[in-house]
Amino acid sequence: MVTDLVIKNSRLVIPGTGIVDAGLAVENGRISVIAREANLPKGDKTIDAKGNFVLPGAIDPHTHVNAFKPFGEAYVKETQAAANGGITTVGVYFRTDKSYDDVFAENRKHADSVAMTDTLFHFGLINDLHLNEMPKYLSKFGVASFKIYFAGVPEVGVLANDDGFVFEALGRAAALGPPAVVNIHAENGEIVEYIKSHISHDRRDLAAWSETSPNFTEAEIVTRASTYAKIRNAPIYFVHLNTKEGVEAVLEAKAKHPKIWVETCPHYLTVSKDDDTDYKVGKLGKTAPPLREKESLEKLWWGLASGVIDTVGTDHLPVRKEQRLLDKDIWECFVAWQGLETMLPVLLFEGVNKNRLSLQRVAEVSSMNTAKAFGLYPKKGTIAIGSDADLVIVDLNKKVKVGPEILRGTADFTLYDGKTFTGWPTMTILRGNVTMEEGKIVGKAGTGKYLPRGSAAK
Numbered sequence: 001m002v003t004d005l006v007i008k009n010s011r012l013v014i015p016g017t018g019i020v021d022a023g024l025a026v027e028n029g030r031i032s033v034i035a036r037e038a039n040l041p042k043g044d045k046t047i048d049a050k051g052n053f054v055l056p057g058a059i060d061p062h063t064h065v066n067a068f069k070p071f072g073e074a075y076v077k078e079t080q081a082a083a084n085g086g087i088t089t090v091g092v093y094f095r096t097d098k099s100y101d102d103v104f105a106e107n108r109k110h111a112d113s114v115a116m117t118d119t120l121f122h123f124g125l126i127n128d129l130h131l132n133e134m135p136k137y138l139s140k141f142g143v144a145s146f147k148i149y150f151a152g153v154p155e156v157g158v159l160a161n162d163d164g165f166v167f168e169a170l171g172r173a174a175a176l177g178p179p180a181v182v183n184i185h186a187e188n189g190e191i192v193e194y195i196k197s198h199i200s201h202d203r204r205d206l207a208a209w210s211e212t213s214p215n216f217t218e219a220e221i222v223t224r225a226s227t228y229a230k231i232r233n234a235p236i237y238f239v240h241l242n243t244k245e246g247v248e249a250v251l252e253a254k255a256k257h258p259k260i261w262v263e264t265c266p267h268y269l270t271v272s273k274d275d276d277t278d279y280k281v282g283k284l285g286k287t288a289p290p291l292r293e294k295e296s297l298e299k300l301w302w303g304l305a306s307g308v309i310d311t312v313g314t315d316h317l318p319v320r321k322e323q324r325l326l327d328k329d330i331w332e333c334f335v336a337w338q339g340l341e342t343m344l345p346v347l348l349f350e351g352v353n354k355n356r357l358s359l360q361r362v363a364e365v366s367s368m369n370t371a372k373a374f375g376l377y378p379k380k381g382t383i384a385i386g387s388d389a390d391l392v393i394v395d396l397n398k399k400v401k402v403g404p405e406i407l408r409g410t411a412d413f414t415l416y417d418g419k420t421f422t423g424w425p426t427m428t429i430l431r432g433n434v435t436m437e438e439g440k441i442v443g444k445a446g447t448g449k450y451l452p453r454g455s456a457a458k
């Protein structure tokens with residue numbers, strides 16, 4: 001028997017299980033055999049992993065690649081960027097105040113034709129039309145995740161939902177059943193607006209921006225939203241958790257309501273409002289929600305290691321440096337955040353190589369839990385027979401100097417500019433197709449496909 005692809009000389013990092021010295025075979029884009037090298041079939045193509053670790057392909061569930069450019073245009077480059085960073089599935093947030101019928105029809109075809117990763121869509125819930133159409137979004141489009149905001153992000157045109165609307169949305173999601181989930185931006189927007197209008201604008205430091213959204217505004221919403229979700233028996237997914245108080249609130253909320261998923265982002269794990277970590281970023285650190293102090297960073301790492309935090313997503317919003325208006329003061333320069341390509345490298349270098357996370361835990365927070373939260377498991381998120389052959393080979397000893405010259409996305413800057421990371425993805429494989437090899441994009445645009453969820457996936 002000759003199979004399509006064989007990976008040998010590898011150590012498989014299987015989330016939820018452990019690390020095994022084994023290779024694998026791929027047939028028709030799926031893993032068909034996992035075995036010791038002697039027992040592997042012959043392949044049309046054989047990849048020698050050179051003793052390196054193989055993880056399930058990383059999933060970045062949280063991007064706004066379409067914030068400033070049409071999705072189809074932005075997505076070509078951004079999915080190359082994703083492949084460059086070991087990512088095989090990307091989640092994209094869409095937002096319109098009309099029906100999502102047209103948004104879906106228009107953008108699904110791009111996800112099927114230009115991408116180098118697979119794609120899942122999330123829809124923002126803004127009005128009653130959206131609430132009424134949720135069953136259609138799930139059954140016809142396979143969109144199972146719906147975003148609500150307790151705080152707006154006026155800089156990118158997002159307004160907050162009120163509590164009554166949120167409560168209703170949670171009820172509707174619960175009625176749909178799995179894999180429907182409500183994604184929640186946890187920040188008390190009314191408090192943030194109040195502080196923004198009272199804080200001295202003579203302040204010019206990065207910390208002043210963070211002080212407009214004190215840590216408690218996150219924790220308070222985590223508790224409040226979890227209370228509503230428990231009453232509604234609705235699954236919820238907190239995006240971009242970023243404070244130590246938030247971690248504590250999640251710990252308590254999860255004890256009361258089991259259907260809570262929690263995500264944090266690489267920038268909250270690596271850069272601080274006081275600019276006192278290894279990465280000095282200045283006004284590039286103006287993000288929403290804002291950066292926090294060092295204690296929160298360490299608490300987030302603890303949360304990831306301990307299971308309080310389930311996933312990592314980037315909140316990637318690709319812009320050029322000139323769009324950040326960095327010559328203006330902290331109030332006027334542009335708020336943005338990015339990090340698609342460096343998500344997995346941050347977990348490898350700052351996580352594994354600094355003993356904050358095990359490699360198995362990296363596979364869980366970058367892939368398995370994300371696939372479970374969004375109804376893609378076990379097609380995605382693991383290394384198992386029958387699962388899609390979405391894989392990333394990582395070399396924990398590879399040193400890479402980070403800078404815009406090695407990045408493939410729209411952003412011409414990185415928070416980690418000039419720093420050398422140890423630990424880097426060396427090959428990305430999407431359903432058996434190599435998309436990135438040693439920093440070179442070798443896949444074809446259009447290899448990636450849209451991923452319908454729920455009954456629409458059948």
Ligand SMILES: [Zn+2]
Pocket residue numbers: 062064239315
């Ligand atoms: Zn976001």
